[in-house]
Amino acid sequence: MKIIKSATLNELEASEVFVEATFTKGLPSFTIVGMVSTAINESKDRVKSALLTNEYKFPPKKVTVNLAPSEIKKTGTHFDLSIALLISLYEEKIKDLEQFHVFGELSLNGIIKDSISIFPIILSLAKKSMIQKVLVCEDSAKKISKIPNIKIYCVKNLLEAIEFFKSEDKSRFLYKKQSLEYNKLKIRDKDYYFTTEYEQDFLDIKGQEYAKRAALICAAGNHNIILEGSPGCGKTMIARRLPFIMPPMSLEEILEVAKLEALNLKEPSFKPLRVQRAPHCTSTKASILGGNSLGEVALANNGSLFFDELPHFSQSILEALREPLQDHKLLVSRSNSKIIYDTKFLFIAAMNPCPCGNLLLKENNCRCNELEIKRYKSKLSEPFLDRIDLYVIMNESNINDKSSINSRKMHNDVIEAFKIQKLRGQKELNGKLSDEDIKKYCVLDEHSKEVLEKASINFNLSFRSINKILKVSRTIADLDSSENIKYRHLLEALSYRRR
CATH class of the missing domain: 3.30.230.10 (Ribosomal Protein S5; domain 2)
Incomplete structure (x- = not known):
């Protein structure tokens, strides 16, 4: 035989x-x-x-x-x-x-x-x-x-x-193996690949300097972010441009993305560009989390997951996202099997300040009453929001706003911050650090510790929220090429907390 x-x-x-x-x-x-x-x-x-x-x-x-x-x-x-x-x-x-x-x-x-x-x-x-x-x-x-x-x-x-x-x-x-023909950098004997093609450029976004700064921090440290602002202020534009400035990818990550593409019945591209999944707010829970096929959460692994019109998503979906956002894994139980998906993605969300969208506008009057606004925002529970690192309220767009920075410059800053994190010995980017790694890499001086303690008391911050602030501070310090987290880095991180 x-x-x-x-x-x-x-x-x-x-x-x-x-x-x-x-x-x-x-x-x-x-x-x-x-x-x-x-x-x-x-x-x-x-x-x-x-x-x-x-x-x-x-x-x-x-x-x-x-x-x-x-x-x-x-x-x-x-x-x-x-x-x-x-x-x-x-x-x-x-x-x-x-x-x-x-x-x-x-x-x-x-x-x-x-x-x-x-x-x-x-x-x-x-x-x-x-x-x-x-x-x-x-x-x-x-x-x-x-x-x-x-x-x-x-x-x-x-x-x-x-x-x-x-x-x-x-x-x-014997088949001759082919190497990836992309920009490459070597850190600690490991290769990381990236592309410098920016199909959608941050140069297209006029004004919104605060939001663009938050987007840079978000990309450099892989921090979850919510953008809140009036219709047309540029929330979706920022979200769509984030994948182009995200950190370089290892060969393992590129292959894993190609594997998910193949399982999703697509031809693998092997391009070192992090994928972005953007399901519609009417999507079912099975299509987001996975049922008989891969869900958006699994397909977004090593990339980003974008929820536009966040409060319009089913509350059961938003609550189910708490596990993958916290543990970076999702257990899906079926009748004959249990499957664990890796969910190490960057979560990006955009939302209006109220149902009609005019709450933050100076000239247009908001048509919503207090009860409608409260009901609109109550769809986002405290445990869900506690898993968000950056909460950004965007300015009203102005005709005199000008472009200030392009994706190439932002991407270069992200790459430099990425090098610092990897040379420090981190396996994960700052946004995905474990509690043990936070103690190891996110060290504050005495003055900064006192400021954080006062902030935790005044703002009633949870243990998870404090860790989020520490991780964001670490990324801001990396973008500043600073070995230690300084007072100004901590203050900027506190400015991105949800009020």
């Missing part, structure tokens, strides 16, 4: 699968067993057609293919190549068959095609050090060539795959 290694995707993680086949006497038949999906059962016809069109006779025996272990549900069309190879090589003696993981969907004429699940599967196996050598088609090889520490062998069709296993010298099938 011959065995070829493959794998299947179970939600976000891959499980190794051993494809084995037996050929016994009896009425000719072809059966695939092992808790397989409809797509795998359909591979019988694709495999038969691919073999027959390439002048390989289908064995006149009872052919049984098993995908082990049988208790794991198998999905995907990438088992085609493994099954076809076992049948075509059943009389051959192949020494190194079990050294390779094989993935590929077969067309009816034997051409090997890529499938959307191959990249996430191989990335998952590579992260667990379960894969060393892999055989795929060229389209798959282009994607997985970014994954480190694996050897990739590339074939075009079933005949080449058969020749590959029969050949003793396999070096001619």
Whole structure:
């Protein structure tokens, strides 16, 4: 009995699968067993057609293919190549068959095609050090060539795959790996990538200097932010431009984003630009948090999640966001499984000051009464707001306002602050520091400690709010290239607290 290694995707993680086949006497038949999906059962016809069109006779025996272990549900069309190879090589003696993981969907004429699940599967196996050598088609090889520490062998069709296993010298099938062609900086022997393309520029925003300063702090430290202001003052413009000035990405982060893109049925771009997810306020709870498919919270990992018109989102959604905003993980329980999603995203929200939006305007009168304004803002609970680092009330827009700073300058400042944080030995950016790391990296002098103690008493700050102020102070100090948090940094951080 011959065995070829493959794998299947179970939600976000891959499980190794051993494809084995037996050929016994009896009425000719072809059966695939092992808790397989409809797509795998359909591979019988694709495999038969691919073999027959390439002048390989289908064995006149009872052919049984098993995908082990049988208790794991198998999905995907990438088992085609493994099954076809076992049948075509059943009389051959192949020494190194079990050294390779094989993935590929077969067309009816034997051409090997890529499938959307191959990249996430191989990335998952590579992260667990379960894969060393892999055989795929060229389209798959282009994607997985970014994954480190694996050897990739590339074939075009079933005949080449058969020749590959029969050949003793396999070096001619070896795929040359491709590196990322983007700006790169090395910090502590680790590479970080970024792009200097600014499709949406902060130069387009006139005035709003206070809000732009808050956006810079937000991007430099990955701090959650709420922008409150009248309609048309630039809240959404700031939110849409934030991803372009966010910190550089490690290769692991780029690959993880590409994996989520593939799971979301999109072609991975491998671009070091942090993704922004912006669901509509009418979105369901399942589409935000995840149900039978990935939710916006999971897809925003390593990027940003933007909620425009924040109070119009369902209160149950806003309350459910408390866990991913605090713990950076989300547990989704289903009938047969429990899945934990990483949710290390930057949360950005925009809201009007009242239902009609005119409360902060000097000339337009607000049409809302006190009860309507109170009901509007009461949708945002104290525990939810306690997870927000920066609360910014934006000015009324003015025709005389001018542009002051572009995204390139802001991005350079963010990169410099990013270097300082990484050189300090931080694994996480300031906004995502744990309580232990806050004590280690966010140290105040005696005078600043006294000021913070007075502020905590006067403003009735919670322990979480104090930590938020410390983390924002640390980012402001980093933007100022200051080794220690100073009095002025703490005062500026306090100015961004919710009043």
